[in-house]
Amino acid sequence: xxxxxxTSTPAGTGPADGAGxxxxxxxxxxxxxxxxxxxxxxxxxxxxxxxxxxxxxxxxGPSGCGKSTLMRVVADLERPTSGSVEVFGKSPARARRDQDxxxxxxxxxxxxxxxVARNVALPLELHGLSRPERKERxxxxxxxxxxxxxxxHHPDQLSGGMQQRVAIARALAEQPRLLLMDEPxxxxxxxxxxxxxxxLARLSVETGAAVVFVTHSIPEGVFxxxxxxxxxxxxxxxxxxxxxxxxxxxxxxxxxxxxPAFFARVTExxxxxxxxxxxxxxxxxx
Amino acid sequence: MTQTQTQxxxxxxxxxxxxxxxxxxxxxxxxxxxxxxxxxxVLAVLGLVALVGVWEGYKALAPEDGVVIGEQRVLPRTTDLxxxxxxxxxxxxxxxxxxxxxxxxxxxxxxxxxLVSLGIAGVSWFVGTTVGLLLAVAMxxxxxxxxxxLPWIILSQTIPLIAFAPVVxxxxxxxxxxxxxxxPWLSVAVIASYLAFFPVAVGALRGxxxxxxIHADLFHVYAAGWWSTLRRVxxxxxxxxxxxxLRLGAASAVVGTVVAEVSTGYLDGIGRMLVSLAxxxxxxxxxxxxxxxxxxxxxLVAGGIVTVIGVLLRPYxxxxxx
Numbered sequence: 001x002x003x004x005x006x007t008s009t010p011a012g013t014g015p016a017d018g019a020g021x022x023x024x025x026x027x028x029x030x031x032x033x034x035x036x037x038x039x040x041x042x043x044x045x046x047x048x049x050x051x052x053x054x055x056x057x058x059x060x061g062p063s064g065c066g067k068s069t070l071m072r073v074v075a076d077l078e079r080p081t082s083g084s085v086e087v088f089g090k091s092p093a094r095a096r097r098d099q100d101x102x103x104x105x106x107x108x109x110x111x112x113x114x115x116v117a118r119n120v121a122l123p124l125e126l127h128g129l130s131r132p133e134r135k136e137r138x139x140x141x142x143x144x145x146x147x148x149x150x151x152x153h154h155p156d157q158l159s160g161g162m163q164q165r166v167a168i169a170r171a172l173a174e175q176p177r178l179l180l181m182d183e184p185x186x187x188x189x190x191x192x193x194x195x196x197x198x199x200l201a202r203l204s205v206e207t208g209a210a211v212v213f214v215t216h217s218i219p220e221g222v223f224x225x226x227x228x229x230x231x232x233x234x235x236x237x238x239x240x241x242x243x244x245x246x247x248x249x250x251x252x253x254x255x256x257x258x259x260p261a262f263f264a265r266v267t268e269x270x271x272x273x274x275x276x277x278x279x280x281x282x283x284x285x286x
Numbered sequence: 287m288t289q290t291q292t293q294x295x296x297x298x299x300x301x302x303x304x305x306x307x308x309x310x311x312x313x314x315x316x317x318x319x320x321x322x323x324x325x326x327x328v329l330a331v332l333g334l335v336a337l338v339g340v341w342e343g344y345k346a347l348a349p350e351d352g353v354v355i356g357e358q359r360v361l362p363r364t365t366d367l368x369x370x371x372x373x374x375x376x377x378x379x380x381x382x383x384x385x386x387x388x389x390x391x392x393x394x395x396x397x398x399x400x401l402v403s404l405g406i407a408g409v410s411w412f413v414g415t416t417v418g419l420l421l422a423v424a425m426x427x428x429x430x431x432x433x434x435x436l437p438w439i440i441l442s443q444t445i446p447l448i449a450f451a452p453v454v455x456x457x458x459x460x461x462x463x464x465x466x467x468x469x470p471w472l473s474v475a476v477i478a479s480y481l482a483f484f485p486v487a488v489g490a491l492r493g494x495x496x497x498x499x500i501h502a503d504l505f506h507v508y509a510a511g512w513w514s515t516l517r518r519v520x521x522x523x524x525x526x527x528x529x530x531x532l533r534l535g536a537a538s539a540v541v542g543t544v545v546a547e548v549s550t551g552y553l554d555g556i557g558r559m560l561v562s563l564a565x566x567x568x569x570x571x572x573x574x575x576x577x578x579x580x581x582x583x584x585x586l587v588a589g590g591i592v593t594v595i596g597v598l599l600r601p602y603x604x605x606x607x608x
Binding site for chain 2: 075076077096097099103105107109111112113122123126127154155156
């Protein structure tokens with residue numbers, strides 16, 4: 001892995017190969033303000049983001065940096081105050097109606113009265129897939145996330161990690177070319193979290209979907225993503241990005257977690273995040 | 287094998303530490319087992335025994351004239367006229383209602399009257415629940431309706447039933463559709479439903495607004511319509527709020543039925559019987575208590591029916607705290 005190339009680029013200039021109509025996400029000058037009792041809060045300030053088809057991008061930053069808001073703008077759950085967003089060359093609202101993306105949140109958000117299988121089938125049911133087609137697709141998806149034996153269980157009978165796997169299966173139900181994930185492993189314990197990361201990496205390769213992955217964990221972002229976009233709060237903006245250079249076909253396993261090149265990228269992201277050099281043992285030099 | 291063990295065996299990921307914790311904490315409201323039922327029965331019997339004990343104990347220990355402080359009597363007299371023995375009340379239930387030859391035993395008359403009232407209360411509960419649910423859905427659909435309707439719904443409950451009972455009765459008596467006459471019991475049911483709809487409307491509205499943000503986001507992402515969201519998320523999420531509302535509604539329907547029977551002069555129900563036997567209490571004190579027992583039984587049956595509905599809706603109460 002020592003042949004990994006380090007490419008630290010200034011904000012907003014992602015790889016150009018995904019430009020044009022094939023880009024999964026193309027955000028230009030996105031600004032989002034909220035009116036609160038304390039006055040107007042600028043959650044996003046003039047953000048540019050380009051995500052190529054099939055690319056895995058982590059949005060990383062401390063709480064309040066607008067990373068979730070940016071994802072929600074892409075998902076058409078929020079409207080930008082100004083700027084433009086395109087998802088596969090369409091408006092977010094159109095992309096949403098066309099089910100071009102799947103979504104997962106920090107909480108699994110399963111319907112507690114539905115079985116695992118019926119939870120995964122929910123979007124298919126809403127969009128009029130026939131019963132046999134649904135059954136076939138659900139079987140495939142549950143197999144994909146390793147929960148075939150739990151099809152008839154209810155969410156309260158599953159662990160947090162298993163619930164989140166159901167949520168990911170549901171997000172993948174309609175074969176989206178883009179996955180939007182808002183800290184999906186944030187509520188899980190460390191062991192479960194590492195296993196889920198490996199699983200997500202595998203899924204993203206198998207499905208070929210682009211992923212926008214919101215996280216506040218630096219190792220998580222570096223481990224999973226092709227590119228880590230670093231954001232900073234007040235106002236929420238992109239301060240830089242790090243291309244991890246870890247190819248998609250590199251297995252996301254414990255060997256990678258211990259690879260010096262992985263540590264180098266983690267340090268690099270930390271430097272972008274703090275805006276200052278960091279010594280090799282991870283402490284700031286200041 | 288217990289469920290926990292099964293889970294551990296089935297779990298393909300034994301390193302998943304939370305799996306064990308989650309499988310222990312299966313938060314489904316369960317049907318009580320044999321032990322649970324036995325405990326409930328024992329507690330109910332103990333409660334009854336305690337009540338009888340307090341009644342008879344006070345009767346035995348307190349002075350004939352009750353407890354008087356200054357000029358004010360703060361606790362009732364203990365004479366057989368004011369407080370008949372419990373066993374006299376029970377015994378009276380088995381004796382004929384009146385001294386007429388061939389009269390039914392008292393318990394039979396009380397049961398007949400209570401059944402008539404139960405039927406009326408049932409109709410009023412059904413009407414009240416339907417109206418309450420429709421109002422709640424309308425208010426959940428349009429904020430303007432909530433602002434416009436909710437104050438009136440609350441205001442409606444400040445008008446005492448007996449104020450408009452005679453009006454409803456006289457309107458009802460004038461209704462005739464085809465050869466069909468508006469029966470007097472229907473007036474009673476309509477008046478009682480006026481009481482029963484209120485908790486359902488308020489509780490259901492609260493429940494319909496209780497679905498989580500994440501579900502709202504998800505259904506927005508799925509581009510699901512309002513009715514589809516209502517059916518698949520909002521109504522199922524409302525069930526835990528709806529059940530207490532239905533129980534309150536059932537209690538209101540029973541109280542409303544009894545009061546409406548009295549205030550419209552309906553003769554066949556338990557309400558009328560309560561009043562007329564209380565009038566005979568000076569001559570037959572134990573007899574006046576029989577319809578009171580009947581009314582209590584009526585309330586218990588109504589509550590029991592809602593409990594059965596709750597059991598049927600158990601799948602939608604998953605995740606409810608035990």
